[in-house]
Amino acid sequence: MTKKINKLQDQKKAGLLPKSRTGINGLDEITEGGLPAGRPTLICGSAGCGKTLMSIEFIVRGALIYNEPGVFMAFEEKADELAVNVASLGFDLNQLIDDKLIRIDHVHIERSEIEETGEYDLEGLFIRLGYAIDSIGAKRVVLDTIENLFAGLDNQTVLRSEIRRLFQWLKEKGVTAIITGERGDNSLTRQGLEEYVSDCVILLENRISNQISTRLLRIVKYRGSVHGTNEYPFLIDEDGISVLPVTSLQLDSAVSTESISSGIASLDTMLGGAGFYKGSSILISGTAGTGKTSIASSFANANCLDGKKCIYFAFEESPHQIIRNMRSIGIDLNNHIKSGLLEFHASRPTLHGLEMHLVAIHKNIKRFKPDIVVLDPVTNLITVGSVSEVKSMLIRLVDYLQNEGITVMFTALSLNNTFNEQTDEGISSLVDAWLLIRDIESNGERNRGLYVMKSRGMGHSNQIREFIIADEGLELVDVYLGPDGVLVGSAREAHILREQTGQALHGQAVSRKDREISRKRKLLEAKIAGLQTEFESVEEELNKVYLEEELKHKIQEDNRREMIEKRKSIKAKK
Amino acid sequence: MSNSSQYQLVLFISGASPNSVRALNNLKQICEIHLKGNYKLEVVDVYQQPELAKQEQIIALPTLIRKNPTPTRHLIGDMSDRARVLRGLGINPSDIAI
Numbered sequence: 001m002t003k004k005i006n007k008l009q010d011q012k013k014a015g016l017l018p019k020s021r022t023g024i025n026g027l028d029e030i031t032e033g034g035l036p037a038g039r040p041t042l043i044c045g046s047a048g049c050g051k052t053l054m055s056i057e058f059i060v061r062g063a064l065i066y067n068e069p070g071v072f073m074a075f076e077e078k079a080d081e082l083a084v085n086v087a088s089l090g091f092d093l094n095q096l097i098d099d100k101l102i103r104i105d106h107v108h109i110e111r112s113e114i115e116e117t118g119e120y121d122l123e124g125l126f127i128r129l130g131y132a133i134d135s136i137g138a139k140r141v142v143l144d145t146i147e148n149l150f151a152g153l154d155n156q157t158v159l160r161s162e163i164r165r166l167f168q169w170l171k172e173k174g175v176t177a178i179i180t181g182e183r184g185d186n187s188l189t190r191q192g193l194e195e196y197v198s199d200c201v202i203l204l205e206n207r208i209s210n211q212i213s214t215r216l217l218r219i220v221k222y223r224g225s226v227h228g229t230n231e232y233p234f235l236i237d238e239d240g241i242s243v244l245p246v247t248s249l250q251l252d253s254a255v256s257t258e259s260i261s262s263g264i265a266s267l268d269t270m271l272g273g274a275g276f277y278k279g280s281s282i283l284i285s286g287t288a289g290t291g292k293t294s295i296a297s298s299f300a301n302a303n304c305l306d307g308k309k310c311i312y313f314a315f316e317e318s319p320h321q322i323i324r325n326m327r328s329i330g331i332d333l334n335n336h337i338k339s340g341l342l343e344f345h346a347s348r349p350t351l352h353g354l355e356m357h358l359v360a361i362h363k364n365i366k367r368f369k370p371d372i373v374v375l376d377p378v379t380n381l382i383t384v385g386s387v388s389e390v391k392s393m394l395i396r397l398v399d400y401l402q403n404e405g406i407t408v409m410f411t412a413l414s415l416n417n418t419f420n421e422q423t424d425e426g427i428s429s430l431v432d433a434w435l436l437i438r439d440i441e442s443n444g445e446r447n448r449g450l451y452v453m454k455s456r457g458m459g460h461s462n463q464i465r466e467f468i469i470a471d472e473g474l475e476l477v478d479v480y481l482g483p484d485g486v487l488v489g490s491a492r493e494a495h496i497l498r499e500q501t502g503q504a505l506h507g508q509a510v511s512r513k514d515r516e517i518s519r520k521r522k523l524l525e526a527k528i529a530g531l532q533t534e535f536e537s538v539e540e541e542l543n544k545v546y547l548e549e550e551l552k553h554k555i556q557e558d559n560r561r562e563m564i565e566k567r568k569s570i571k572a573k574k
Numbered sequence: 575m576s577n578s579s580q581y582q583l584v585l586f587i588s589g590a591s592p593n594s595v596r597a598l599n600n601l602k603q604i605c606e607i608h609l610k611g612n613y614k615l616e617v618v619d620v621y622q623q624p625e626l627a628k629q630e631q632i633i634a635l636p637t638l639i640r641k642n643p644t645p646t647r648h649l650i651g652d653m654s655d656r657a658r659v660l661r662g663l664g665i666n667p668s669d670i671a672i
Contacts, residue, residue: 108631115662117638118651119596123588124620124632131624153634153650 017224020068020140020176023061024054025363026243030219030228036199038174039223040167044181044188044195045204050215050236051180053089054204055142056082057240058178060091062140063101068176070140071132072104075148079104089240100136105129109152116154122162126169133175141170141177147190160193167197188220199223205231212384214353217243233355235363244359255279260372260407263302264295266476267435270452270461276433277457278371279405281398283428285412286437290448291469292411293317295435296374297326297333298474299409304336308371311343311364315380319344330473343368354385354393361397365406372407378427379413394427432456437467440488447489450476466492581605581613581663582642588635589621593652597636600653608665640664 019033028034035041035058043051059070074082082104083093096102105128133141146166149159170177179198181189188195188203195201201220206213216231234243259274268275276282282299284292300310314322322344323333336342345364349357365373375397381390394410401408410427428434434453439446448467452460465476466488480487480495487495585601587594598617605613620627620635630639631648638649640663649662660666 105628107633109633113646113648115647115649115658116651116655117649117658117662118600118654119593120634120636120651121588121591121593122633123591123635124586124627124637125634127588127620127624127635128627128632131627149633 019225020062021066022058023065024057024241024243025239025366026232026234027217027241030217030232030243031200031222032225032227035176035178036223036225037176038171039199040170040177040179040197041200041202042179042181042189042194042198043202043204044183046183046206049204049206050234050241051204052077052082052144053086053236054202054241055144055178055180056086056091057089059102059140059142060086060093060096061240063096068139069101069103069136070142071129071136071138071175072102072142072144073129073132074104074106074144075109076145078106089238103132103136103138105132107148109148111152114152119158120155121158122149122166125162126166130173133173139175141173141175142180143177144180145182146179146194147181150191160191163191163193164197167194195220200225204234209353210384212350212353214355216355233353233359235356235359239363242359242363244355244362255402256405260308261302261306262295263298263300264474264476266465267450270463270465270476271433271455272459276407276455278407279402280407280432280456281401281430282407282409282433282435283412283431284409284435284437285414285428286448287414287439290437290439291467291474292413292437293322293376294326294329294469294474295437296376296409296411297322297331298329300342300372300374301326301331301333301336303372304333304339304341307341309341309368310336310372310374311345311368311370312374312376313361313364314344314346314376315349316377318346328471329469330471343370349380349384352384354381354389357381357384358393358397362400365401365404370406372409373401374409375411377411377413391427391430395430398427398430428453440466442488443491445489449479449488579612579643581609581640582616583613583663584616584618584630584639584641586618586620586626586630586632586635586637586639589619591635594636596652596654597638600656601638601659604653604656604659604663608660609663638662 018037019031019035020037021028021034022031043054045051056072059072062068062070072082077085079093079097086093093102093104097104107125107128129141132138143166146163149163150156153159167179179194181191181194183203184190184192188201198221200222203218203220205216205218207216208214215234215236217234218231219227219229232243234241256278258278259276260278261275262268262271284295286292296312300312304310312319312322317325319337323337326333333342337344343364345360347357347360351357352360361373361375378390378394381393385393398408410431412427433455436451436453438449438451440449441447448469449464450467451464452462454460464479466479468475468477477492480492583601583605585598587598601615605615618626620632626632630637634650636650636652638653638659640647640649643664647662647664649659651658653659
């Protein structure tokens, strides 16, 4: 409370328009702080678009959250009718009335009971409202719907001038007021008056296209303040009104370099080791039955095992179906649901309009604060919107999630088997990582091939991996690149087998050759030994001749010397 | 006329605003002419008793409420349109006019 007062004072000091928070989800973001404090705001729209609900929520939230009592002056519904209407939103109006936080004044005007007899003014209404405001010290006032006065009273001139005076009077009172008005044919209100005297005009609409209705809110004017100018979808559910300021997002979100696992170790390797970046968006596309849901579930499973929170939006299968199916590949999602880490939200796309889906997704994310979000499959949303609408919705969702640092995984069904460079929703340019699963048909069987089409900001494999769904989970195996091209499935298995056989045979052959060589060596060695012996005998022979010769020569020499000696002795004798 | 058909009238005014003063004067005149001795007029200043505004479903001022005879009727304005005032009060002027 003090914080709020300080804020208001700060705003006053800065010369800014002080604002009064509505407490309605998202509306304060669009109006950048709430409705103009102490000034009247008009909420207009056709029947059933939520004017009364929005205004009563403004009063109730004001009383509950901001401790600002409020007066609700009803020209249409009686107090007990209102109490019943808002009880469905979980507000106990009677309790708030007893606590003097809210005062409801039902104004009953019945034309047939009233006779106009001359000049009059609406001072009675002023006194009545003034008394109600003062009795509980109200800061907020709602007049719903003031133009009912025109139905009960004749004098238009008086009414118009009195309504002008009423707006002025409300400003002087310093109450933040909401006036509701029925939409006119060519103007925002039937009387074409309230929109000029209000400082802020909010237009509510209920648009129906393709038999699906979407509630939209637009701020037509806001004096002295900037505000979002787009049409914002809003949702009325058991928590009241939620407005989604989806288009005001900017491309300035902080990025993370942290990685989170994809749940398949071999896929992480393909993505450079660690998996996806935290806060990135991942698209998995493929034809029917290629295992998109299995990848998404395994991604959710891995992160839940890490203690991260995950929210799974299923547009095709029921949670029970998914849990049962994933159990067959060894993923137990039920455990995570029990531990509160995983939440399933299954809805048929045709349940409500696209914008409503976005609001619902937004709301659940805001409440659950997950680390990862899975949408399976986004292609089904096409049944409730055109391609461009789905794309714009997804862009806004991705923007929001990136802002929050939440990792999101989409699955998308490709309708034909031909290679699509673009997904049907045209979101492939939007996402950070795109995995494509493709059927590879050969040898009478279908196998799954997984590519990493893109993965921003990380090195990733350019190869096709064969994607195998087994009882133990998901696995990626290298496809076999043989002389005949890429082989997958049984062809790959067969080729590997063939190769193993070949290796065994080859080994056999090699050892046989080895043995032959050694045998040959032995043979040759034996031959060499023989020759050696032969050579020795020849050598011996030769040596023998040589010795004989020498011996002969020696003997001859001896003989000759003997002869010379003999001759010498003969000579001497002489 | 019996007592049960006595006119019970309550005029709600806002202080001494011109409309209120006019309404009071006009009404007194009408009552004296058409309902002499057969009416009870109460004048309430809503500024003094604002809680009555909600109770009596008052929006415009001045407002005259005919409490009796039933059903309750509301007459708003300064009572300057005599024919309408008489119609609103359920008085047929030709009956009573002398």
